[in-house]
Amino acid sequence: MVQTSAELTRVTSESLLDATRAVVAGGGSSNMRNLGIQTPLVLDRSAGCRIWDVEGNELIDVNMGYGPHLFGYADPDVLGVVAQRLRLGAITGIPHRLDHEAGELIAATFPSIEQVRFANSGTEAITSALRLARFTTGRDLVVTFEGHYHGWSETVLRKAAITGGGADPHGAVPGAPGMIPSALSYTLQLPWNDTEALERLFAERGGEIAAVILEPICGNAGVVHPLPGFLERIAELSASNGALLVFDEVITGCRVALGGAQELLGVRPDLTILSKVVGGGFPVAAFGGGKEIMAPLARNEAFHAGVFSGNHAAVAAVVAMLGKLRDDPSVYETLDLIGGELEQRLTKTFVAAGRHARVVRAGSVISVALLTERQDGVPAYDAGVPLIDFAAHRRLQDLCQRAGLYFHPNPLEPWFLSVTHTPDVLDRVVGTIEESLSRL
Template identity: 40%
Template sequence: MPMTGFVLAALAETMKKGTSFGAPCLLENVLAEMVISAVPSIEMVRFVNSGTEACMGVLRLARAFTGKQKFIKFEGCYHGHANSFLVKAGSGVATLGLPDSPGVPKSATSDTLTAPYNDLAAVEKLFEANKGEIAAIILEPVVGNSGFITPKPEFIDGIRRITKDNGALLIFDEVMTGFRLAYGGAQEYFGITPDLTTLGKIIGGGLPVGAYGGRRDIMEMVAPAGPMYQAGTLSGNPLAMTAGIHTLKRLRQPGTYEYLDKITKELTNGILEAGKKTGHAMCGGYISGMFGFFFTEGPVYDFSDAKKSDTEKFGKFFRGMLEEGVYFAPSQFEAGFTSLAHTPQDIQFTIAAAEKVLSRI
């Protein structure tokens, strides 16, 4: 039975007992234990309903724990649509060319500091200029919302050192990278343990879900154990928990990430080679089940580099691929993902379609 079949069958059984209880259920404990055993930084976890909600909760928690208000995010990184994060954000904000969003008051972003991704010197300057005021750094350990951008070898190590030296928390937003780069996420892949982590999407097997977790001493600030309040009637609902449990069971089977790495490598290299054969300036890369490419010579280290891409050409490529039966994300500033459902035949079909489209744009 395909993976989706296992998940759907389990959901059908769960639905017979109820779709939402507005109270804790045993399934939350089961999935929580799986997440805690998988993700190096997570000793306690709180389920929510989306990645946006997870990032909202984790920022409130970081401020409550440190007693500080300011935080640093990176240009082009997207952490959901909460007011505090809609400053130099990526994803749809980048695609539409919106520097901020109407409706966000200045007071909501006054404590949001930004730096270019992969720029340690800029981060150090922010800490120097805001001594004792910065609660946390939040980042996508591999950027997926400015396109696919990997950290320089020294970058995440440096961020970890800077936060420790300044009494700030390090938050990995692994809504995209969690359970994709490795079973333990980007933190397992890079060998860097943050203080707090946000998760989403994949831990619900396609159902609405999110989570934040981290060190026990920090998480014990969250109500009812501590004074920082956050709750949600639908959080940890039995359907999302069931789908998540069965998805993670499949992902932890031997060979999962080796297979994802193999097909993603073939896909990425195939598309870049097609670009080279047809005379297009392109660059890109991949890690496990996550990949991306830009219509620019590169290299791309941050959002400023990503914006040098030929977005008009990407639009032609996207529409051409649709005509060939392949649906990429409709933005130059979005990473792509492979899955266990993709076959080697799917990969070869996509590469052939890409070469066909690139030869005519």
């Protein structure tokens, strides 16, 4: 059959991705976007819980931009406010009335926060918060936990230590080529949920620790909940040793509950990092705490800056999103019901297919990963990752993507649900998984 000129020049995801790679390194501006997808996928638009590629194919999305879209893509309530702000000026570099509105909403939503500073990304906010912690305490050491991700800055990005016997706090390995190895010399890492290792480190070096930073519910190694009492013990040891407790709620903030994991779990940090949901999908982040802790910034003794930090368009998105959530907090009941139904149905689906799988949920955040063998209970990070069948998961992801369901090819990346994942959508999600498993 002879192809017409229109057919010969028709844009496909593959052809456009090839063209993009000529001008954008790797084809996308994040390594996570360029990693693991076997069948090329280049998007044209998104709405609700659906995405459309440049070929016109429609897919259900459970990645949802890595989590910010509680109300689905292109939520008109947030877009309308931001669109109006764009017409009135998106950035001036001068304080704006919206700064007060957004700051007041955050302080009312998160009891641990009295004052905030805005940034453009979680990485920026975390870098500034840890610098503030070091300034406040006069100490250098920061404690992190294995499997937790706190951005890609020089002092916290380290190679995951999947040891099975716990992380070595002194064995810092840079997480990316080109990093300065010595930049990690003041960052110590512990295994998640290991109280003995935590107590041992504080006994040895408690007087040197400026801050302990963690995801209160780990979401970057799949969903891994803290064991009962573990967060409380971290808080006790931090306080008794004069270190600051920093909650990285980039994922959990306004996602697992209106006031984040700190509301859900009842543990109050000294500093909190926010992003994703708080901006409804717009590039904004914040860090904040009590007035005393934030005072060095207020007095210009500590340093934090950024031309686009707190720009009016991004802060308008914060006002719109938090205003909507506070007006109707019942959305979390809806999301929990959606998440609970999908968790149960997926678990049954994997069992029926004879496949070992890990399905773990925190509200509307769900970990889904194929395993090489059976795994009971909620594992610690170092016990869980070696059992994940990365190759099989990637094959499953590709089959599902071809059938109209998108989730991230990395099984450590959780699924995120929205109110637009209605019962008929869940039927399609589960049906696609069932069909794809039969072809795996």
